[in-house]
Amino acid sequence: MTSSDRREMILAQLQAAGNLQVADLAAEFQVSKMTIHRDLVLLEEKGLLKRIHGGAVPRAVSPGPAGDMKSFPEGRQGECLICTRAPTQHLLYTLTGKHGEQRQACCPHCGISAHLLYGENIMMAFTADYLTGKLHAAQNSYFLLGSVAAPCCHPSILSFEDEQMVRRFQTGFGGTVGRLNDAIRYLREEMVLDPEKDGCPHCAAALKA
Numbered sequence: 001m002t003s004s005d006r007r008e009m010i011l012a013q014l015q016a017a018g019n020l021q022v023a024d025l026a027a028e029f030q031v032s033k034m035t036i037h038r039d040l041v042l043l044e045e046k047g048l049l050k051r052i053h054g055g056a057v058p059r060a061v062s063p064g065p066a067g068d069m070k071s072f073p074e075g076r077q078g079e080c081l082i083c084t085r086a087p088t089q090h091l092l093y094t095l096t097g098k099h100g101e102q103r104q105a106c107c108p109h110c111g112i113s114a115h116l117l118y119g120e121n122i123m124m125a126f127t128a129d130y131l132t133g134k135l136h137a138a139q140n141s142y143f144l145l146g147s148v149a150a151p152c153c154h155p156s157i158l159s160f161e162d163e164q165m166v167r168r169f170q171t172g173f174g175g176t177v178g179r180l181n182d183a184i185r186y187l188r189e190e191m192v193l194d195p196e197k198d199g200c201p202h203c204a205a206a207l208k209a
């Protein structure tokens, strides 16, 4: 595992757990506490977390500058920032903005919608594996686009950490496999082609605006 992989995993865990201890992380990643300490300092310098005694917590949400149209919309924690559905563990998509603000989407469909709508504001994105529920960096994920398995929003987008698993799932449920950029392009095209067709009305309306 590279040090940047480790830092990504630390951030993913922080989003899931709410706080982390240096000692636990050192044991988990089998590195020294000093190494974890340096990771946390670096992530704090980037504004992605706040160090506390012996560990770290997510960075306090600071409001963006007034009139910044690209910052995330107002909304309650525990609600999808696009459609307000409650996220479930196997579909969760998390986003961290420029000011360290963290929001959740109900599923990769709405997560990808957020990239279309607030792309410039997004510093990091994590997505849960549909089979295991494990958060991983969206850039490393394999997305199944437009399959008939549609547990949340339409058109369906599902995330898989493992390429073999996504291929196996595709065999049963159809759709095409792509990476993050493919997923963004797919949703943009689907929404522009026919915003009424099965599409999430929030995404379609936001794209028209």
Ligand SMILES: [Zn+2]
Pocket: 080, 081, 082, 083, 084, 085, 105, 106, 107, 110, 153
């Ligand atoms: Zn949603």
Ligand SMILES: [Zn+2]
Pocket: 085, 106, 107, 108, 109, 110, 152, 153
């Ligand atoms: Zn959804």
